[in-house]
Amino acid sequence: MLDAQTIEARFAIAEGYYLYRDKVHFAVEPASAGLLVPPLPDGKVKEDQFFGKVETYRGDVVVNLALKEPKPGQQVVIAAESQGCADIGLCYPPTIQRVTLALPEASVIQNTPTGGAKKPWFN
């Protein structure tokens, strides 16, 4: 967390993989915490035969999320959904990764990833 209301979400996309920009979604549990998602960073534009122009991400992608109604000391879960493929010619179904965050009371910040991620997409 960058401060009491801002969460830096970082996708560390492994080499040889890419994510689709339009398949990146965020949600917060409980929804009442009020997640604010800014416009996502631009990706690399690719011409897809079927879908037309698509944008993909490689390497590190950072999205600063914000909470409208954070309660100090509250625990929230950020769910990040993404979908992508490997250059070798495999694609993975949309995956949701969840991270539990304890909102700071003072200035203590804890990130506890819940559920192992098979690929290093979300830190």
Next chain:
Amino acid sequence: MKPSLRNGLVLVAAGMIALAGGAWWASQNTAPKQADAVYALSLPDMSGTPQSLNQWRGKVLVVNFWATWCEPCREEMPEFVRAQAELGPRGLQFVGIAVDQADKVGRFAQELHLNYPALIGGYDAMEVSQTLGNRLAALPFTIVIDRQGRVAQTHLGPIKPSQLRAILADLL
């Protein structure tokens, strides 16, 4: 000396045949269970009608798991269409299981002039692919089942036309 040696050889040969026979029986016994999971699937087609994969028992069945959001999947399908047209009369049947939304699948199927069934699968279908070797739960994943209902081959990732034709040549 010579007669006993010959007897010894005969005994060894008989033992080897018995072992080979046992191994063959074992593979016959376990493989049909694997294909059964595929035949047991019943999934909706483009018009929403449930289609049981059991109806294609006895064919050389190529089940291809794909999705429109999987570019490598889309790229290999024209070759499947060609193979279906050419070898369908000899008992080849492709079935596509799309882990996807019906409207997108329908649109792509039309563009491609798909000449084999496109069924819609969800996580249940993906699970079947996982039990059959799709360790990464990724696409495309292709299962080739012979006329006797045995899994002849599974393939994760795009399959080259030459590879596909070689597998089919053996089975058709």
